[in-house]
Amino acid sequence: MTCCEGWTACNGFSLLVLLLLGVTLNVIPLIVNLVDEDQFFKNPISCFEWWFPGIIGAGVMAIPATTMSLAARKRACCNSKTGMFLSSLLNAITVIGAAYCLLVSIQALAEGPLICNSQSNTTSSCEFSLKNLTASYYESFDLQWFFEDSCVSRMDSNNPSITNTTASNWRVYNLHFNSIENKYRIIHFSVFLGLLLVGILEMLFGLSQIIIGFLGCLCGGVSKRRSQIV
Numbered sequence: 001m002t003c004c005e006g007w008t009a010c011n012g013f014s015l016l017v018l019l020l021l022g023v024t025l026n027v028i029p030l031i032v033n034l035v036d037e038d039q040f041f042k043n044p045i046s047c048f049e050w051w052f053p054g055i056i057g058a059g060v061m062a063i064p065a066t067t068m069s070l071a072a073r074k075r076a077c078c079n080s081k082t083g084m085f086l087s088s089l090l091n092a093i094t095v096i097g098a099a100y101c102l103l104v105s106i107q108a109l110a111e112g113p114l115i116c117n118s119q120s121n122t123t124s125s126c127e128f129s130l131k132n133l134t135a136s137y138y139e140s141f142d143l144q145w146f147f148e149d150s151c152v153s154r155m156d157s158n159n160p161s162i163t164n165t166t167a168s169n170w171r172v173y174n175l176h177f178n179s180i181e182n183k184y185r186i187i188h189f190s191v192f193l194g195l196l197l198v199g200i201l202e203m204l205f206g207l208s209q210i211i212i213g214f215l216g217c218l219c220g221g222v223s224k225r226r227s228q229i230v
Contacts, residue, residue: 008087008216011209012069015094015202019062022101022198025191026054032187045115045184048108048192053101058198061097062206065090069209081217088213094206102199108192112145113184146189150181 029045037043044050052059068087111117145151 006072007212008069008072008084008209011205011212012066012072014205015062015066015069018198018202018205019059019066022054022058022062022195022202024054025194025198026052026059028191029187045188046108046111046113048104048111051104053104053108054195054198057097057099057101057104058195058202059097061100062094062202065094065206065209084213084216086213087216088210091206091209091213095203095210098199098202098206100199101195102203105192105196105199108188109143109196112151113188115181115184116145116151143189146185151185 026049029049030040033042033044034040065087068083068090072083072087
């Protein structure tokens with residue numbers, strides 16, 4: 001196994017681990033929603049798990065490159081210039097999927113769970129569009145919804161109809177660790193922080209494999225010419 005094939009195989013195992021981790025993290029809030037409500041789409045934790053950043057972005061879109069990279073261990077697909085070049089192309093798909101996972105995770109962390117932003121707390125308040133995906137939240141990015149004692153105050157400012165008495169009752173109730181608000185906030189923060197890291201790592205591994213793939217094409221050509229000379 002050449003150095004290029006060795007690095008490709010290492011990338012394959014790393015992508016496989018990240019792929020499984022991304023899918024697992026994405027499924028967690030869906031399972032919690034199903035267990036709590038006995039059905040999907042009713043009182044979800046947030047809109048963003050339904051964009052499937054871990055299942056599609058970090059998962060499905062990373063499968064071709066992962067399969068190709070793991071094949072390098074057996075010298076079945078990546079032991080030629082064509083195989084290394086194909087590996088680079090497939091990793092471009094991985095980078096796109098990782099970028100998608102990254103963008104969704106950033107927006108999810110910026111907005112917080114539905115309980116902090118929507119009185120209805122249903123997917124009917126979710127707007128699924130590419131315009132929302134590419135919207136910029138970086139100027140107002142903060143995690144106050146997670147670090148404050150309660151994020152209900154943000155909902156109060158958006159919904160004047162909610163009385164101060166109701167808000168105070170919410171605050172007293174949410175001081176407990178086992179409150180619905182705290183549970184959703186912790187799950188939302190943990191899941192999308194994990195997906196953010198998965199997206200970053202997958203992007204780095206994908207970009208490195210693209211570079212290694214092109215280097216493998218050059219190395220393959222040089223070694224072939226040397227063998228012909230010998």
